[in-house]
Amino acid sequence: MESTETSTVSCLKCQADKPDGATECVKCGIIFAKYRPLTPPVRQQAARRNYARWVSLAKEWLVDSDTSTDSLRFAGRVVVFLVLLWWGRAFIAIPLETNYTGESFLHLINLPFHEAGHLLFIPFGQFMTILGGSLGQILMPLVCLGTFLIKTRDPFGASVALWWTAESFMDIAPYINDARALDLTLLGGVTGKETDGHDWNNILTILGWLEYDHRLAHLAYNFGILLMLASFAWGGLLLLKHYRRL
Numbered sequence: 001m002e003s004t005e006t007s008t009v010s011c012l013k014c015q016a017d018k019p020d021g022a023t024e025c026v027k028c029g030i031i032f033a034k035y036r037p038l039t040p041p042v043r044q045q046a047a048r049r050n051y052a053r054w055v056s057l058a059k060e061w062l063v064d065s066d067t068s069t070d071s072l073r074f075a076g077r078v079v080v081f082l083v084l085l086w087w088g089r090a091f092i093a094i095p096l097e098t099n100y101t102g103e104s105f106l107h108l109i110n111l112p113f114h115e116a117g118h119l120l121f122i123p124f125g126q127f128m129t130i131l132g133g134s135l136g137q138i139l140m141p142l143v144c145l146g147t148f149l150i151k152t153r154d155p156f157g158a159s160v161a162l163w164w165t166a167e168s169f170m171d172i173a174p175y176i177n178d179a180r181a182l183d184l185t186l187l188g189g190v191t192g193k194e195t196d197g198h199d200w201n202n203i204l205t206i207l208g209w210l211e212y213d214h215r216l217a218h219l220a221y222n223f224g225i226l227l228m229l230a231s232f233a234w235g236g237l238l239l240l241k242h243y244r245r246l
Helices: 040-064 071-093 105-120 126-151 155-177 199-207 210-245
Strands: 008-010 017-019
Touching: 040 155, 040 210, 071 155, 071 210, 105 126, 105 155, 126 155, 126 199, 155 199, 155 210, 199 210
Parallel strands: none
Antiparallel strands: 008 017
C-alpha cells in the first residue's frame, strides 16, 4: 500500500517546512526559485569591506585629522609627551599597594571630579551615588578626549586625555584595594575604620564582592597601565607624523 504522506524540506531563509511542489514559503513569503542565500565568500567580502571602512574611519579621526605643520606646536607637544612619559613610567613601575597614585599631585586634580560625581549621580539612587565618585573622575577625562576628537579635531590632545583616563583608573585602584582593610586616610582626615567605611567598601559590600577587592584593584590598575601604554603609542605616532610634515 502506497504512503500518502507528503515529504518536506526546509525553507532556506526561515527554515519552515516546504512541502513538495510548493513555489512560495507560507511563512516568510519568499519565492523559492528566486531566493539565493549569501554564499560564504560573499559574506566574507562584505565583512572585509565593513572592517576596512571602520579602520579607515578610525584612522581619519584618530590620526589623519591632525594636519598641523607648526614647528612651535610640535616642540610643545614633544615637551608634554616627554613629561607624561616620564611621569607615567613611575605610575607603571611602582606597585599599587604603595598608593603612589593617591599621593601624587594628580590625585588633587581628580578629587573635585570625584566629589562632583557623587552629586551628579544622586538621581540614580544610593548605589549609583556611591559609585558616581569613581565614575566622575573617569568620565571627566573621557569628556575631554571626546571634545578633542570631535570638537577641536586635535588627536594629540585626545591622547593626553587618554593618559589622564588611564591615571584615573590607577588612582582608583588603591581605594578598591583598601575595601576590607579600611586603612587609607580619607578626605576628612580619618580612615574608613573610623567612619562607616568608604565608597568601595560600601560598593563591594552591596555587590557581595568584598572578598575580591584586591583582584578588582589589580584589574583596574592593569587596565590603567594598558590605556597609558596605548596613549604613549598614539601620541608617539602623532608626533612622528607631525615631524614629517615640518
